[in-house]
Amino acid sequence: MTHLLRAEALRLATTRTYWLLAASVAALIAGGSGATAAASSFTGGISPARSVLAIAGLAQTVALLGGALSVTGEFRHKTITPAVLITPRRTPLLAAKLITLAAAGLAFGLAATGLATAITLPLLAARHIPAGISGTQTAAIIAGGGAATALAAALGIGIGAIIRNQVGAIVAVLALLYVADPLLEFIPHAGTAVQKYGLDGLAAAATHTIGFPATAQLLGQGAAVLILAAYAAAILSAGAALLRHRDITA
Amino acid sequence: MAGWPTPRRAPDGQANGMTIFTSTEGSEPVARPAGAALHRPATTTGPAIQVTGLRKNFGHVTAVDDVSFTVSHGRITGFLGPNGAGKTTTLRMVLGLIHADAGTAVIAGKPYAQLPSPAQTVGALLDAAAAHPGRSGRDHLRVLATQAGIPSPWAGQLLERVGLAGAARQRAGRYSLGMRQRLGLAAALLGDPEVLVLDEPANGLDPQGIRWLRDLLRSLAAEGRAVLVSSHLLAEVAQTVDDVVVISRGRTITQAPLGELLAARPGSTLEDIYLELTGSAEGEPS
Numbered sequence: 001m002t003h004l005l006r007a008e009a010l011r012l013a014t015t016r017t018y019w020l021l022a023a024s025v026a027a028l029i030a031g032g033s034g035a036t037a038a039a040s041s042f043t044g045g046i047s048p049a050r051s052v053l054a055i056a057g058l059a060q061t062v063a064l065l066g067g068a069l070s071v072t073g074e075f076r077h078k079t080i081t082p083a084v085l086i087t088p089r090r091t092p093l094l095a096a097k098l099i100t101l102a103a104a105g106l107a108f109g110l111a112a113t114g115l116a117t118a119i120t121l122p123l124l125a126a127r128h129i130p131a132g133i134s135g136t137q138t139a140a141i142i143a144g145g146g147a148a149t150a151l152a153a154a155l156g157i158g159i160g161a162i163i164r165n166q167v168g169a170i171v172a173v174l175a176l177l178y179v180a181d182p183l184l185e186f187i188p189h190a191g192t193a194v195q196k197y198g199l200d201g202l203a204a205a206a207t208h209t210i211g212f213p214a215t216a217q218l219l220g221q222g223a224a225v226l227i228l229a230a231y232a233a234a235i236l237s238a239g240a241a242l243l244r245h246r247d248i249t250a
Numbered sequence: 251m252a253g254w255p256t257p258r259r260a261p262d263g264q265a266n267g268m269t270i271f272t273s274t275e276g277s278e279p280v281a282r283p284a285g286a287a288l289h290r291p292a293t294t295t296g297p298a299i300q301v302t303g304l305r306k307n308f309g310h311v312t313a314v315d316d317v318s319f320t321v322s323h324g325r326i327t328g329f330l331g332p333n334g335a336g337k338t339t340t341l342r343m344v345l346g347l348i349h350a351d352a353g354t355a356v357i358a359g360k361p362y363a364q365l366p367s368p369a370q371t372v373g374a375l376l377d378a379a380a381a382h383p384g385r386s387g388r389d390h391l392r393v394l395a396t397q398a399g400i401p402s403p404w405a406g407q408l409l410e411r412v413g414l415a416g417a418a419r420q421r422a423g424r425y426s427l428g429m430r431q432r433l434g435l436a437a438a439l440l441g442d443p444e445v446l447v448l449d450e451p452a453n454g455l456d457p458q459g460i461r462w463l464r465d466l467l468r469s470l471a472a473e474g475r476a477v478l479v480s481s482h483l484l485a486e487v488a489q490t491v492d493d494v495v496v497i498s499r500g501r502t503i504t505q506a507p508l509g510e511l512l513a514a515r516p517g518s519t520l521e522d523i524y525l526e527l528t529g530s531a532e533g534e535p536s
Contacts, residue, residue, distance in 0.1 A: 007397035014389040015382055078380040081347060082437055085374055086398045088346050088363040247348040250377075 004087060004096035011070075012100060018066060025062045026112050029055055033116040037123035046214050047132030049141075052120045054209035056145050059112040060152040063105040064173050067156020070101055071239075072166040078250045090243045098157050098236065102150040109149025113142045113207070137208060140221060144207040147225050152203075154232040161239025192217055202228050296359060298323050298445045298476030303353035304343050305500075306336075313339040315500035317353070321478045321493075323444070326471045328491035328508070329480040332528050336500040337480045338376070341449050344478075345374055357445055369398035373438035374447040378430040378454060380437075383423025387414055387433050390422055394437050408436040413462070427454025435466070446470060448479045452486060464490045488520040498528045 012018055032055040042048040071094075074080040087093045117138060124131050133141070156173065163169040181198040185191050195201045195216040204211035205224030219227070299321035306314040314336040321327045331337050342348040344355040346362035357365065357372055365371045381390045391405035409418045412432040417425065422433065431454050438446060448467075452460050460483075467490055471477050481487050487494075494511055496503040504511070504527055511523055518526075 003397055003399045007393050010389070010393045010396055011382075014386070014393065015384040017384060073382065077382045078377050079382055081376055081380050082374075082394055083397065084347060085345060085372070086369045086394060088365070088368055245349070247342070249342065249348065 001092060001096065004092060005100060008096045008100035012104060017069070017073075018104070021062055021066060022108050025058055026108075026115060029058050029112050029116050030119055032058070034119045034123065037120040038127070042129060044214065046210055048124055048129050049117075049120055049131035049133045049138075050209050051214065052124075053113065053116055053141055053145075053207070054204065056113040056116040057148075057203055057207060057209065059109050059145060059149045060203050060207075061177060063101075063108065063149045063152040064156040064159075064177070065170065067101050067105070067153040067158075068160035068163075068169040068173055069156075069166065070097060071157055071160030072164055072169045075164045075250045076166045080248055080250055084248055091240050094157070094161060094236070094240050094243055098154055101153040101157060105153030106146045106150035110142060110146035112149070113145025117142055140208045144209075144221055144225070148203050148206040148228065151206075151225070151228045151232050155228075155235055158232060158235030158237075158239040161243050162235070197227065199231075202231075297321060299344060299355070299357050299447075299478060301340070301344060301353070301355045304340060304350050304355060305352040306339055306343060306348060307351055312500055314343070314350075317497055317500065317502050319495040319502055319505045321445075321476045323476045324471055324474045325492040326467050326477040326479060326490055327493040327495060328487040329478055329495050329497070330482075330484070330487065330524060331480075331497040331503075335497050335528075337497065338449055340497070341374075341376065341447055341478075341480065345372070345376075345447060347376075367398075367441070369394075369400070369441035369443070371441070371443055372445045372447060373441060373443035374449075375431070375434040375438040375451050376447075376449045378427055378434050381422035381425075381430065381433060384421055386419050387422055387425065387429075387436075388418040390433060391436055391440065395440055398441055400440055405436075405440065408439055409433075411439075412436045428456060428459050431455055432459075435463075444475050446475060446477045446479075448477070450480055450482070452481055452483055460486060484519075484521045484524055494520070496524060496527050503527045 033052050036052045036055060037048075040048070040052070042051070074083060083093060084090060121131055121138070159172055159176075160169050163172055176199060181194055181200050184194045184198065187194075195211060196205075196219055201211045201216060201218055202224045204216075205218035205221060206228055208221050211218050218224070297320040299319075301320070302318050304314050304317045305312070317336065317340050319327075319329075329337055329341070339348060343350045344357065344362065355361065362368060362372065381387070385393070388406065388409060391409060392402050395402050395405040406415075406418070409415050412435050414429060414432050414436065417429060422430065425433065431451055435448075435451060438448065446467075452463055455463060464486070467477050467479065471492070479487075479491070488508070491508055493505070494508050495505045508520065512518065512520070515523055
């Protein structure tokens, strides 16, 4: 497993894709939270800091995509073949990718949310706007950003293992993020459940920021992290089973 | 083009990629008697690869119907057949990438998935393009070496051996097809394997490259390794292989030493024999 983990870390480090993706998204989060903290009028009684830091949720979106790309890329570039030849047991191969990308997602989520916090809080203070969060809550937001980003990467890996096709996986991720929740809300009386248990609501609760709408009833942070982890585990199990049983013809 | 250097196994016989190569630059491949095994590892007895009654359907299409053959240590086995005959599917079943519907394929007596250290037992080149275009050739090999637990410096040496040292830091996306074949060959040789499975390795190679590949395969077989190589270049195959396996429409048509095939039909070339064999197969009801 050590060999597998080191190989996955090298795979991640030796292509520019992930570095560029991480750097540009960190810049977007910094710019977005900075601009909002500097210019927004903050009405409605919601903690200004929490509403600004919801922008750092972009880290989870990109981790979801990155996780999916890390698997679909192996099929697209046919590198899955040498990888499986060296390690015929495909589940450990997927597990190594999962551990590596989840660790990278954790680091990136902590860094991106930490960066956004470091930009937002001083700007709000300079404008004499109360941030509306305690020190403990700040820590919860940053830790939650790390955990949610790690889990998003894990979920992405599962989606990539199921769909394999790069474009298909990206479309699935986007559909999950932007189409699934609104569609599910059409189910009578399902609205609050979707707000709570949909990806959006879970990510907002896990990162201790605000949902959409801002008044949505959210789960507690711990519960949200656990449910996100359960989603990721379910999708990953399906992905691992398919990876084991499918032929590798790429 | 320099000849392939001769690996010397460590006295304890471990094929762990630490083998020391000594240069035999300029030496000619030596003609050898059939079955000569100079390098046969003590751990293996019997055929290097044994394929028995393999079958594979993709939906309603039968890609491989009934393929059986053996590959011996110390010999190059040419795997021939028309497009769509099932060569690649068969090779992928041998390597455990495609699950067979029926039949078995064993390497050194075991199914691929049960080999204790597959990369150190079998080296395979299935697709020249199996590298991430954004990763350098050197990094590509480093990743695979790391995964297989093979020291990275060895990967650098191999790049030199396949003539890619100058392009090691270039991204693989900029490689020509021939360069990607060489990179694929370096990857196949990473574990200093006793069995090599190569699918159309001559694709994209220039005449110098094809000569280099022929010398490489011959020296690998001369060291006692088993080499299974599929190809469409019959003139090249006739110069390189010891044994021939011909399949058509997913079935084995013949397996024989090349010398025997040619001796049985005086005046015929391998191409004549191949066309006769595969042509008659096409006339059969399916």
